Amino acid sequence: MKIPIVENILSANERLADENRRMLAEKGVLVVNVMSSPGAGKTSLILRTIEALREQMRIGVIEGDVASRVDADTIEQLGVPVVQINTGGTCHLDANMIRGSLDQLPLDDLDLLLIENVGNLICPTDFALGEALKVMIPSVPEGDDKPYKYPAMFAAVDAIVVNKVDLLPYVEFDLEGFRKLVVGLNSNVEVFEVSCKTGEGIEAWTEWLASRPTRQHG
Ligand code: MG
Numbered sequence: 618m619k620i621p622i623v624e625n626i627l628s629a630n631e632r633l634a635d636e637n638r639r640m641l642a643e644k645g646v647l648v649v650n651v652m653s654s655p656g657a658g659k660t661s662l663i664l665r666t667i668e669a670l671r672e673q674m675r676i677g678v679i680e681g682d683v684a685s686r687v688d689a690d691t692i693e694q695l696g697v698p699v700v701q702i703n704t705g706g707t708c709h710l711d712a713n714m715i716r717g718s719l720d721q722l723p724l725d726d727l728d729l730l731l732i733e734n735v736g737n738l739i740c741p742t743d744f745a746l747g748e749a750l751k752v753m754i755p756s757v758p759e760g761d762d763k764p765y766k767y768p769a770m771f772a773a774v775d776a777i778v779v780n781k782v783d784l785l786p787y788v789e790f791d792l793e794g795f796r797k798l799v800v801g802l803n804s805n806v807e808v809f810e811v812s813c814k815t816g817e818g819i820e821a822w823t824e825w826l827a828s829r830p831t832r833q834h835g
C-alpha cells in the first residue's frame with residue numbers, strides 16, 4: 618500500500634507549513650505562494666509587484682527552480698533580499714525547503730514575502746508552504762482550457778492573475794468564458810487581467826495584494 622506513505626508525507630508537510638505560517642504571521646509578513654506553468658510570467662509578475670509596492674512595503678523573495686539562479690539574479694538587481702532554492706529535480710517547493718530559507722531572510726524587516734514556486738500546475742497545490750495567499754498565473758498564449766485540465770489548482774487559489782493580455786488580439790482566448798469556468802470552480806477567487814510587459818492591470822493587482830491581512834488561512 619503506497620497511499621498511507623503519501624498521506625504521511627503530506628501531513629508532515631502540513632505541520633511544518635503551519636509552523637512557518639504561525640511564525641511569519643507573528644512577524645507580520647504577508648506570504649504569497651506564486652504558481653504557474655513554466656513561462657507564464659511568475660518572475661515577471663514578481664518584478665512588477667516589487668516595482669509597484671517597494672515604496673510602501675519591505676519585500677523579500679524566495680525563488681524556487683529545479684536548477685539555476687537566473688531569476689534570482691534578475692530580482693536581486695532590484696535590491697531586494699532573495700534566496701534561491703534549487704530543488705534538484707523535484708517539481709514543487711515544500712514547507713521544509715521554505716523553513717531552511719527563512720533563516721537567510723531579514724524577516725523582522727519584511728512586510729511581504731513572495732515565493733516563486735517551481736513551474737508546474739499539478740503538485741504545488743498539494744504542498745502548503747506556510748503562505749497566507751496562493752496565487753496562480755495563467756497566460757493568454759497557453760489557451761483558455763486550463764481550468765478543465767487543472768481544476769484542483771484553480772479551486773485552491775485566492776487570486777488568479779491572467780498575464781500577457783496584450784496578446785489577446787493574436788490568440789484564441791475567451792476571457793469571459795474563462796472567468797465563468799474559474800468562478801464555477803472557486804466562487805471566492807479574485808481574477809485580475811494584466812500584462813507584465815506593458816504594465817496594464819498591475820495597479821489593480823498590487824492594490825488588492827497590499828490590502829490583504831497577513832493571516833488568511835488558519
Ligand atoms: Mg521564473
Ligand code: ZN
Nearest residue numbers: 707708709740
Ligand atoms: Zn512536485
